[in-house]
Amino acid sequence: MNWYTESWSDECKFSIAYDEKINSEKTPFQQIDFYKGKEFGTFFTLDGLMMVNEKDEFIYHEMIVHPAFATNPNIKRVLIIGGGDGGTAREVLRYKSVEEVVMVEIDERIFRLCQKYLPVTAGGIEEEPRMTLKFEDGLAYVKKAPDASFDLILVDSTDPISVGEGLFTIEFYQECYRVLRNDGILINQHESPYFTEYAENMKRAHKKIKHIFPITHVYQYHMPTYPSGHWLFGFASKVYDPLLDLHAEDWKKFKIQTKYYNTELHRGAFCLPNYVREALVDGE
Template sequence: RRLCMLLNVARASFSRTSPSIRPSISIPCNLFGVRLHSAIAPAFPSSSASRRALPLVCGSTEGQPPKHNSITTMADKLCASGAEVFKKGNWFHEKLEDGLVISFEIAECYHTATSKFQTVDVIETVPFGRCLITDRLMQSAYKDEMVYHESLVQPSLFAHPCPKKVFIGGGGEGATLREVLRHKSVEECVMVDIDGEVVQMCKEYLPQHHAGAYDDPRAKLIIDDCKAQLEGYADGYFDVIILDLSDPLDGGPCYQLYTTSFYSMCKAKLAEGGVFVTQSGCGGIADADRCFTCVHSTLKQVFPKVHGYTTHVPSFTSEWGFNLALKSGETDVGSDDYAHALDKRVEEKGLGEQLQWYDSVTHRRMFSLSKPVRKMLQNETRVMTVENPLFMTDATSGINC
């Protein structure tokens, strides 16, 4: 899900973080971080050779000394001041796009491994606490993981009058499962993740994410392909289907799970009144059309009612998009009347104190999209099929950090 922010990314991942309990294992921090001079300095030219692309003088005339270009002078100052930040400590750098890199100072490293599908690291960062990193990309952070997971799960569970059987695709760290099992009406929750090593690692190192959800007798964890497992269930079996998958990448394993054929199968597996939701990548005014609007357009070919909504996830440095679809289309989850009644329903379910993020006010904010994003949704015509998929980028390319 974080991957759509990058122009160059590593492989897609299926999972995405942090308790106060620290395991005894400690990994050298320099496995993750790199210093300013090797990773970021090229973006702030400091030598005459690297400054040649910039005009060094402006407005000079013969017989007069050249006037220094203000851009060059500012670049020198920024380079000097920026270097001070990275002189101490270890840093994890993530390239968001050309010309933009975000850096997290590492306080401690707990675990590093390579599974069959991806590299996996658990680190403690200064700004966001313990974080899950897969293929060198931020997937989840303790300080704000509830923003993402409650935004993904709770609107869909509350959109159903009495959800009993729920399917989760992906979600290896267990926080999506945790949010589903808050609802006492849920009798069975099937979670399918393809990467068993990541799930096991998250059980051990991210207990505050899953909060014991894997031990709940209502939870059924399956390590396998999401599509293959869902196909095996009878039509109309599930009340809610939640997809917490990585983005559709060329060379990645998930792109077929964003197509009309897969969404049609999901609709068939839903009972009457069923609800479907999927994470849909970045949802801001600068990047919503990379994935979010296309997923919305594709779902509209299958479901009678689709609601796009977004929320800001600080550790992702982005507004994040989700799409919720209704099999019957009778409930208008974006209406004021629906939001007005939401707090009463939250209290009736006994979740008022458990939910840290989601309530009626937050719900209104998530479903109140900005004018530019609404216009992008209105103008979107692309539809993803197996024959004509949308690839965010090449999943086999590297990340510069």
């Protein structure tokens, strides 16, 4: 049996069996590896870290997208930073009311390989008329984007090391604020509270965003193949509060079938354990 193994910390590691390594290449940005197994289906890693697998990608992709739409059901223009596997775009495009989605992925090879090996996330994205694909640096893109041009920005990034680093900076979040409309929402891949290294990333990202946006919250979900299985998104907004402004009935009218998200879980996801609350306050 072949095992893909990821270190979750110095003293913890996680392994998934695979039958076949189907692709391996080094781009100017990162090492990309695709594997195929039975239980987790096809999965790929960037610089050795699990990104997407067929068993639980639905959890991450539903949770990055639907809470923002249930808070503001009138979102029309969406910017995705990263998200080269296409799963986030797939969930956004399920809203017929969305008029344009711009996805800015620095590494085109991720998207091309996912088109080939992971149609569950990347299939049909390029052909969608409402979709604009840009293969360039996310920070560079937002710097030149016009003021108040998006309703929602989804930062679907890797960890803040190497290629993802520029996306976890104050400069980047300030540009996001400027590029968002007056009622804009930012959702940020916020890492995890359990292992020290990830918790430090969580605190840093939260601190920076809190410095810029008037309304900031953090929500959690169960993502078994990410370190500790306890993963977070940051919700930052200019006017909407994700709990006070939850439009549960309006969201249900979209009739979007989800496997993880629902509007009760939406409320529940923002209820954090004490140790996570305290770490977030401590980081501020």
